Amino acid sequence: MPHPPAQHLLPRPGRQRAGALHRPRPDRRSDALLGTALPQRPEHGRRDTLPRRIPPQPPQLPGHRRGEGQNHGTGHLVTPPPSGTDSGSAADAQTHLPQAGPQPEPLDLADIRRKVEDILQSFLDERLRDLPHHQARPLVEHLRTLIAAGGKRTRPVLCAIGWHAAGRSGTPPQLLHLAAAIEMFHAAAMIHDDIIDRSATRRGHPSAHQALRAHCTTPADSDTRSWFGASAALVLGDLALSWSDQLLYRGRLDTAQLRAVHPLLDTLRSEALIGCYIELLATGHLDDDVETPMEINRLKSAKYTIERPLHLGAVLGGADTAVLDTCTAYGIPLGEAFQLRDDILGVFGDTSVTGKPALDDLREGKPTLLLAIALSRADPGQRELLRRLVGDPGLDEEGAAQVREILTTTGARQEVEYRIEAGRREAVAALTKRNLPAPVIAVLHRMIHAVTRHNA
Secondary structure, eight states: OOOOOGGGGSOOOOOOOOOOOOBOOOOOOTTSOOOOOOOOOOOOSSOOOSOOOOOOOOOOOTTOOOOTTOOTTSSOOOOOOOTTOOTTSTHHHHHHSOOSSOOOOOOOHHHHHHHHHHHHHHHHHHHHHTOSSGGGHHHHHHHHHHHHTOOOOHHHHHHHHHHHHTTOOSOOHHHHHHHHHHHHHHHHHHHHHHHHHTBSEETTEEOHHHHGGGGOOSOOOHHHHHHHHHHHHHHHHHHHHHHHHHHHHHTOOOHHHHHHHHHHHHHHHHHHHHHHHHHHHHTTOOOOOSHHHHHHHIIIIIIIIIIHHHHHHHHHTTOOHHHHHHHHHHHHHHHHHHHHHHHHHHHHOOHHHHOSOTTHHHHHTOOOHHHHHHHHHOOHHHHHHHHHHTTOTTOOHHHHHHHHHHHHHTTHHHHHHHHHHHHHHHHHHHGGGOOSOHHHHHHHHHHHHHHHHOOO
């Protein structure tokens, strides 16, 4: 089957606006379930002031349509499901799965994870054996610990799902090494992200810049050791990025496969890193602009976590544009819904369940749709209070309770819940086209429920 050129998958630049503590940082758990039913929408005494327009889009690139019915986080709200129903139940999958005829074997996601992890560990063991200098050993050992410490391998798994979405089967070396390359880049991104966020831990271990400061070889004060740790972590992240390409080339992709895959892998990296920068610009600048947080969500979560990994596996498998369109129509709204759920948990979540201190997001003042909606609806007193409390590194539980009350009484939390539900329904609708194999549809339906209902 011929491989389509990857140029039609390159990003469409849209409008982008943007504006001292070490804290533990766990991985997000996208496969836990949030069992709360969607609450009834409250009535407000004034009209919603949020813009309902879809952000302007550049002209269509040849050979690739946007998924039909997508709102990409700024579309209209949906009607809540009838009382007593579970909007994320397995009934969705049963309704839309083709039932007639012989069914292919279900996808073994656990086996895919194991194989990708084996490739990563074998690669890092080899890097340790072949180091050009023994003093670099702590770098590789930390990276090996980080990768072995956990993570759901969401992106490698979605890459494999994309391969099967193209009608392929099995787990050939080309696929597994592409999936491993994506995960190695993710390790690089986590290392650099922890420096930016000044996070003390990752996956239950000291973050790279914290662990590597111990290897400062000259007598130094705390500031110098911190500088050394951050510098060494930057080098390690760069190494992981370089090794991501090495893993891809070890898969022995043919020329056509490399020509299709590599530009798209570069696009995944660029979108994720630009999303980080836009978030960095906007952090600490509380604003009622809803477009900036949704653009950050689209780049850092929807595209990086779901859409692009699906695209990469599908392009490797020679998928046509109809399959790629379905991946987009599914991945963008679902990825945005996942991040919106994460934003709610960052403020209202139970720390004993999430493993993440509930004050961190508010103390950092990161731009979220939740805060933007609250600001757009708040009265002057509430706006002043939000601006004073959000982004304060010394925010305590009493101040956080005041913020939560404003987020609730303005209807901001409720509005975000409705947008999560809108994203869920849009992802479900994308699968009704039935242009994907039945096992792929089944696992993508399960992921919808996991991503939009996760509580940790």
